[in-house]
Amino acid sequence: MKGKPQNTALQEIKVTEAAELLTFLLDSKVRKSRNAIKSLLLHKQVKVNGQIVTQYNHLLKRGDVVSIHKHDHKLDEKKLKGLTVVYEDKSIIVIDKESGLLSVSTGKEMLKETAYNIVSNYLRQKNALVKPYILFRLDREASGLMVFAKDPDLQEKMQKEWILHPPKRSYQAVVESPVIPESGTITSWLTENKNFVVFASEKDNGGQKAVTHYKTEKANNRYTLLKVNADTSRKNQIRVQLQFIGHPIVGDKKYGSKISPIRRIALHADELSFNHPVTKEKMHFISALPKKMQVMADAINPPKAETTE
Structure with missing residues (x-):
């Protein structure tokens, strides 16, 4: 019994x-x-x-x-080298990418290990006919959520739908110094030079328009933990625009940071929401901060108010 x-x-x-x-x-x-x-x-x-x-x-x-x-x-998700599979069905696969891993290879980086290659090998082991089709990229230095379609027609369908109804993609970032005002919207135009460095302009200079919203989660005299949402999806957008307002992301030497206490840039794609391309179900995914970023975020305590006697 x-x-x-x-x-x-x-x-x-x-x-x-x-x-x-x-x-x-x-x-x-x-x-x-x-x-x-x-x-x-x-x-x-x-x-x-x-x-x-x-x-x-x-x-x-x-x-x-x-x-x-x-x-x-x-019950843990499937852990692969450099990433974790957090959701998978017949149509899509959602992963949590680690910092330092390229999303997909291009040009001189063709031979390097990428999230695309790892996911492709993972799917091929289960079904040789299934391939991943990328929907958006994450910067190599950033970590967090990405999604792939398993069919080129689905990829095209989702990309077209996302033009009118873009997915909700939010990030957490630790930036240098207290941000004032504590919340706001950054609008600028982005251009890239021959060295692949992106620059922001507050006026329309013919570059790509980029819009990013931010809100302070907490801050002290050295750092601010921000919640960030982007209306557009441009190369290096969040990194460039936070530098543009004088608050580079911690560890992002390419875009103005002078310090790197956790030996990576402190940018993580922590939330992703979109309608499933087949079932139309609302899909929501969340990703906890990586350990080093979490330790840094936990250490950000507002300065104590001075008391008078």
Whole structure:
């Protein structure tokens, strides 16, 4: 006779009013930071009514039971060299790329290892006829979420749909010095020189128009942790525009940074949302900050207010 399944929940919370899952977890203070909660979702440690949920905008209803569990490594995503497969179905594959890995090879970099090559080999091992088709790139120095189609027709369909309804792509960046104002929009025109360095101009000089929104998450006298969203997708856009306003990304020597405490640029693509090209389901993916970036972000504490006696 089998015993009852053991309840492995570390914490259980009953929902008293409708809310999105991430908001509910933040309000319930199950962890100290937004990134720590994202990590719970990423590692499949959150269940709603006994079912694993990883989508941060999952809508909770009154009476639902949310439980937090230990990290079960058997549920981990497929880890490959330089990247992790976080989602896959018959149509698309979503990966979390590590810093230092090229998205796709071009020109003189044809022989170097890339995210495209790694994903291609991974798919070929399962089905020799399936190939990945890239939808957007991440800078080699950045880390975070990317998506590939598994069919060239789907790739074309998604790219056309994204012209009118672009995916939501957000980033976290640690930049030098306190950013003032704490939130805003950067609009500039970008041009590239023969050395492949991109420059920004506040006036239309015939370059590509680029629009980036930012919001301060927290700051101290040396660094600011920003949440960044880009309306456009230009080469090196976020890096160039943050340098343009006088706040280069930490570690980004190409675009003005003089320091590199974590030996990489502090830019991570942490959220990605789009409609599935076949099912039309709203897809949401989140990626916790890499360890070195997380340690740096955790160390950014606002300066203490001076007291007068």
